Amino acid sequence: MSVTIVPVGLLRPMLADDRLALAEAAGKTVAAVLADLKIDPDLVAMVLINGRQASKDSVLDDGDTVKLIPFVGGGRR
């Protein structure tokens, strides 16, 4: 098992996949995973773990789905 990372919106181009499976993320915090993936945490406005808002200090479990949501705020189409 692993942790699945789902980047949304402007975070999508930063990762290789729509759904990224990370084999060694269980036991790490969301913040640590963001650092591993070189994603600026300030761009991640909300973290959902299994559909529920979580904090960047939340520790991940095997099998978790983590949605990373930016607040784009708008711009050109």
Place this chain on the structure above:
Amino acid sequence: MYGYGGSILRVNLTSGEIRREPLPQELARDYLGGRGFGAFLLYREVPRGTDPLGPENRLYISSGPLSGLLVAGAGKCDVTTKSPLTGGYAGASIGGMLTAEMKYAGIDVIAIEGKAARPTYLYIDDDRVELRDASAYWGKGSLTTEKALKEALGESFQIAAIGPAGEAGVAYACISHDFGRQAGRGGVGAVMGAKNLKAIAVRGTRSIPVAQLERYRELARAMYAACKAAPGLEAWQKYGTAGVTTWANEIGAFPTRNFRSGFFEDHSGLSGETMRAAIVVTDKACFGCPSPCGKYSYVRKHGVHVEGPEYETTALIGGNCALASIEDVAYANYVCDELGLDTISAGNVVAFAIECYERGIIGKADTGGLELRFGDVDVVCTLLRQIAAREGLGAVLARGVKHAAETFGRGSEAFAMQVKGMEMSGYESRHAPSMLLSYMTCDVGAHHNRSWAITYDIARGRDAVTPDKAAKVIELQHIRPLFDCLGACRLQWVELGLDLGHYAPIVEAITGLPRSWEDLLTISERVWNLTRLYWFREVPGFGRAWDAPPPRTYLEPVETGPTAGKRTSREAAERLLDMYYEQRGWDRDGRPTPAKLAQLGLAGL
């Protein structure tokens, strides 16, 4: 006319005269609808120097070409008037069902002038329009009034009402509708109250003619499907704007203790998930919305129902007054809703009063013995009630934070968090130049909704004070208020990432007028320049100085949190303005040049 209700409903409360005029085609072509109609009519019809609370001021309630149609987010209505808070342009947006119902009654604009001799409500049932006695409702809360009118007239009527704050002329009184939606900012509720107009009740049963019916249906289905498939829908629908709270603290932008800080140490008690678990009963949508972001809540601790709190309320009444409990914030939200007070301005003014008390600028003699402190919901609610009644300290606070600072003096002007006389909304911006510029140049005062640019500061680099930041603010100031002209919500684009390319085609299919997205943006730029001209016309000495940020911005560094120690220098603020004016085609005082006005078809105004 395809896409429109077809008429302006003129209501003269002094004479009692009511008449419908056909909507001029050129008005629809050149100003689109909603905020565009409001700005044009305000400029044209309300004489220079009019008292905002006098009978000559007019209130324009306008739908747009998308309103009431099967377009995702087609539920927004504009309310425009001369502001009793700022003396300049006020344009507020309200969701719910009102805009659709107006269209079904064949009405694009309700244009109200004069003053009724007695408390009155405007009754519209398709073609039957009457002014009715509202004395049974005068003095009652806006939620209570809406419920009572629905019981009296039937559920099919849509009701917009003011509360006691609007009746009393509080400078930031709002208009309420659909049990929790407001036209919030700029004192639009006070204008209604000054006219003795307690409420508007609308029912409409007509359909709206559409130019290309099949194309419109196809495009509308595609928009809806795109919204439902959006990866951002899950979080947006679940938490709505409350999802912003945690992030705002993480980036040091959460107003705390009268904007002394951008970080509230107890913010976890205010988060979207905490709120959902503690009080949310159901999600709530406006007309035509596939992404219900409204949250209808029951606050067991205080025994009240309220829609919300939205992020702005959690920011200005929560963090800014240091209330750590979402139940307390929700209760204060309910108190504001019943009284008919803009939660943003109210929270800002209350926090200002608390800081003045802490600094000894005001004391118990001013507060009638009440000790003001941060973190106390009873203090907050006592002040809210005093404001609505214009009693005690409320008599001063009811006129807004700028006036309160002028009254209290003793250096308090430095931390009155306002621009152009409007209280700043929910983003501490000393380390966010784009957002700061947004607040400085927003055309109603320090409101975030025209140009929510803080994400650009995060993405681009917070220290940068560069021309692209001004360009981003201008771009957003054209795109976002365009939705206010269209009569639709922008949050399907902002929060779900709906492609902007959906909009021009569906506007064309509905109206039959071929216009590109750029054509629509030109209309928005036209309206932006028109409201700027309005300020120059109405406010003596208006110019660059009125775009200045509150002095706290450059005098004091942020006290705590991720942006601790940061501020924006006065020089940087001036540089932002210079870049902004230059890119806008305005002169160094911020006045639109003749060339810019000619380009937009505004020459000769």
